[in-house]
Amino acid sequence: MNKVIHSYVSRYVVPFYFDCEKNGYERTCKNFKNTAGDNQVIRLPKDGKWIEAGFWENYRSINYGTDENLQAEMDLYSYLPSIYAEPDDKTKTDIKNLGKSFVYKTNGILFDLEYKYGEKSIPLVCKDLGVIVYRSGIGFLWYEIKFRNEISTEEYVAFQHDFKELARTHDDKFVKKEFNQEKKEILYEQFVLGEWLSNLISSESTGIRFWAERISKNEDIMLHIPDKALLFQYIFIEEATDQEAKNLLFHVTNGYNEKYNPPANMEGNTYSPFGNTSFYVTKAGMGCVVINEKSNERFFDGQFRGKYIRDYFFIYILLLYQSFSCTHCSKLLTNLPADENKMAKYLSKLEILSEQINLFLVKSLFESVSNVHHQNGLYRYGKTELCIKDDIQSLTIGVDALKNIEREKSERKISFALTVFGFIVVVSAWIDGLNLVDWFNNNGSIISLWHIVISMSIVLSAVYLIYVLWKEIKNTVIRS
Numbered sequence: 001m002n003k004v005i006h007s008y009v010s011r012y013v014v015p016f017y018f019d020c021e022k023n024g025y026e027r028t029c030k031n032f033k034n035t036a037g038d039n040q041v042i043r044l045p046k047d048g049k050w051i052e053a054g055f056w057e058n059y060r061s062i063n064y065g066t067d068e069n070l071q072a073e074m075d076l077y078s079y080l081p082s083i084y085a086e087p088d089d090k091t092k093t094d095i096k097n098l099g100k101s102f103v104y105k106t107n108g109i110l111f112d113l114e115y116k117y118g119e120k121s122i123p124l125v126c127k128d129l130g131v132i133v134y135r136s137g138i139g140f141l142w143y144e145i146k147f148r149n150e151i152s153t154e155e156y157v158a159f160q161h162d163f164k165e166l167a168r169t170h171d172d173k174f175v176k177k178e179f180n181q182e183k184k185e186i187l188y189e190q191f192v193l194g195e196w197l198s199n200l201i202s203s204e205s206t207g208i209r210f211w212a213e214r215i216s217k218n219e220d221i222m223l224h225i226p227d228k229a230l231l232f233q234y235i236f237i238e239e240a241t242d243q244e245a246k247n248l249l250f251h252v253t254n255g256y257n258e259k260y261n262p263p264a265n266m267e268g269n270t271y272s273p274f275g276n277t278s279f280y281v282t283k284a285g286m287g288c289v290v291i292n293e294k295s296n297e298r299f300f301d302g303q304f305r306g307k308y309i310r311d312y313f314f315i316y317i318l319l320l321y322q323s324f325s326c327t328h329c330s331k332l333l334t335n336l337p338a339d340e341n342k343m344a345k346y347l348s349k350l351e352i353l354s355e356q357i358n359l360f361l362v363k364s365l366f367e368s369v370s371n372v373h374h375q376n377g378l379y380r381y382g383k384t385e386l387c388i389k390d391d392i393q394s395l396t397i398g399v400d401a402l403k404n405i406e407r408e409k410s411e412r413k414i415s416f417a418l419t420v421f422g423f424i425v426v427v428s429a430w431i432d433g434l435n436l437v438d439w440f441n442n443n444g445s446i447i448s449l450w451h452i453v454i455s456m457s458i459v460l461s462a463v464y465l466i467y468v469l470w471k472e473i474k475n476t477v478i479r480s
Contacts, residue, residue, distance in 0.1 A: 002154040003244070006292060007301045009234035009308055011144040012164070013285075013317070014197060014226045015324050017331075018208045020137040028133050031206050032102040044200075045108030050131075052102050075372045076311050080318075084132065098321075098363060099134035110143070113191055115159055116173050122155060123148040131201065132317065136360065138328050139208070140320060141201060142232075153237060157251045157258065160233070164255040164284075166194030166226045167214040192216070194225035211327070231255050231285030232316055234308045236300045238292050245278060245289050246270075253280045253287030271381040273374035281385040286316045312378070315369060319382045325360050326391035329353065333399070354399050361392065 018028050032050040074081075084101040104110070110129055115122040128144040151159070162173050169192050176191040195216055201208055210226040217223075233252045237245075249270065250262035263269075271279040276291040277300075288308060290300045332353055368376045383389065 002152050003237045003240055003248075005151060005153060005156060005235055005237055006297075007234075007236040007305050008156070009144070009232070009305060010146070010160075011142060011232040011309075011313065012229040013232060013320065014141040014166070014229050015138065015211050015320065016141065016201075016208050016226075017138045017211065017324075017328055018206060020135070024137065024207065025133065025135050028139070028206050028208065029100050029102075031202060032131060032133070044110065045106040047108060048104055048106030048110075050102045050104055052100055074310060075307070075375060076314060076370045077368075080314070080366075080369060098136075099132055099139070101132045102130060104129040111176060111191070111196065112178075113174050113176055114188070115162070116175070117155055117158055120155075122151065122159065134321065134325075136325055136328060136356065138321070138324050140317060141197060142317075153235070153248055156235070157248070157256075160231060160252050160255045161257040163193075164229045164231060166192075166197065166229055167216065168192060168194075169216060192225070193229075194227070195223055198223050198225045211324070228255075228284075230320070231287065232313060233285065233287040234290075234305060234312075235288070236290045236292065236305070240291050245291055249278055249280045249287050249289040252289070254282055254284040269385065271378055273377060279378055279381070281316075281319070281382045283386065286312075286319075286382070288312070311370070311375060315375065315379050315382065318366075318369065319379070319386055319388070322364060322383070322388050323386045323391065325364065326388065326395050329357055329360070329395055333395075350399075357395060357399060361396075365392075 018024055029052075033052050082096075083098040106127070110126040112125050113123070115124060124145050124147045126143055126145050129142070131139060131141045133139040145163075162168070168174070172190045174191045174193070175188040177186050177188050179185070180187050194214070198210075198216075209224055212227040213224050214227050215222060216225045231253060235248065235252060237248070240248075246266060247262055250256065250266060251258070251260070254260075266280075269280070271281075273279075276293050276296075278289055280287045290304070292300070336350065366379075369379050370376050
C-alpha cells in the first residue's frame with residue numbers, strides 16, 4: 001500500500017528511571033529547571049532552555065498553521081493536569097502532585113536530519129521536546145518530528161522502523177546537516193539519536209538510566225543510551241480498504257516494516273470508536289489511523305489532530321506511568337535479599353516499598369479520565385492491552401508474600417518462645433506438685449490416687465512440650 005498522507009503526528013517517548021534516595025527527585029528536577037541550552041556536545045540552540053510550565057504548556061510552541069488547526073479544547077477532566085501543576089506559591093513544593101513536566105523552549109531547530117531511503121533523501125526537523133519526571137523515580141522524555149516535504153505511507157512505515165532504533169551506530173541512514181562557515185558548504189555527519197538524547201539529559205551526572213539501553217563508546221567516553229523509543233502516531237490518509245488501514249496501523253504502532261504481517265485476530269485487539277477510525281495500543285506504542293471519508297475531512301485533518309496531541313497523548317502518558325510504575329516497583333523488589341533469613345534487616349525498606357505501592361494505587365489509578373465516552377473507552381482499552389491490572393495484581397501478591405514470610409517467621413519465634421516458657425511452667429508445676437505430695441505424706445495423708453494423676457499429667461505435658469520444642473529446633477535447623 002502506498003497512500004498519500006494528509007495529516008500526521010509523529011511523536012516518540014523514551015522511558016527512564018533514576019535513584020530517588022537522597023533527594024533524587026529534587027536533584028533531577030533541578031537539572032531541567034531554568035538551565036540554559038548551551039550544551040556544546042549536542043549544539044543546542046543558544047536561545048533554548050528547559051522551563052517548568054505544567055503539562056499543557058508543552059504544546060504552545062507548536063504552530064498548527066491555520067485557524068482550523070489551532071489547539072482544540074481539552075475534554076479530559078480538568079483536575080487531571082494538576083498532577084503536574086506548579087504550586088501557587090513558587091517558594092514552596094507542591095507535595096500533592098505526582099511529578100513535574102518540563103518543555104524545552106526554543107525558536108530554533110533542535111536537530112535537522114536527512115533520512116536515506118533508497119536513492120531518496122527525506123529531510124526532517126525536531127522543534128518540540130519535553131520531559132516528565134515523577135516522584136516515584138521514573139520519567140519520560142518525549143520529542144516530535146516533522147517532515148519538510150510530503151511523505152507517502154510506504155516511506156512513513158520504513159522511516160518509523162528505522163527511527164525508533166536509538167542505538168543505531170552501524171550505518172548512516174540518518175545524517176545531520178550543518179553549514180560550515182569556513183568552507184561555506186553544507187556538511188553531513190552520522191547522527192545517533194540515542195547518544196544525542198543521553199547527552200541532552202546528562203544521564204551520567206543525574207543517575208538517569210534507560211529501561212532498555214545499550215553502551216556506546218565515543219572517544220573513550222562510556223554512554224548509557226536508550227535502545228528503542230515508544231511510538232505515538234496519528235495518520236490521516238486518503239480512501240483505503242479496511243485491510244489496508246489495519247496493515248498500516250499495525251506497522252506504525254509497532255515500528256515494524258513490511259516484513260511483518262499483522263495477526264489474524266488483530267481487529268479484535270483494536271479500538272474503533274468510529275467507522276473510519278481505529279486505535280491500537282501495544283508495548284511498542286500507540287497508533288491511530290483515520291481513513292478520509294470526505295464528509296469529515298477538515299475535522300480529522302485539523303481539530304482531531306490537535307486533540308490527539310493534547311488529550312490522547314495525556315492518556316497515553318498516564319497509561320505508561322501506570323505500566324512503568326509497576327515495572328519500577330518490581331525492580332525495587334529484586335533488590336531485596338533472596339535469603340529469607342536475611343530479610344529482617346530489610347523490613348524497613350519493605351514497609352517503605354509497600355507504602356509506595358499503596359500510594360500509587362490510590363493516587364494514580366483512575367476509573368475514568370474524560371467527559372467524552374470514547375476517550376474513556378480508549379483509556380480502559382489501553383489498560384487492558386498493557387496488562388496493567390495483571391501487573392498490579394502480581395505486584396501486590398509479591399509484596400503480600402514477602403510480608404507473610406516475615407509474619408510467619410515472627411509467629412514461629414513467638415511459638416518457640418511460648419513452648420520454652422510452657423516447658424519451664426510445666427517443670428515448675430511438677431516441682432510444686434512433688435512438694436505438695438511430700439507435704440501430704442509428712443502429715444500422714446493418703447493421696448496415692450491423686451499422686452498418680454498429678455504425676456502422670458505433668459509427665460505427659462512435659463513429654464509433649466519436649467516433643468514440640470524438639471520439632472521447632474529441627475525445623476529451624478532445616479530452614480537454615
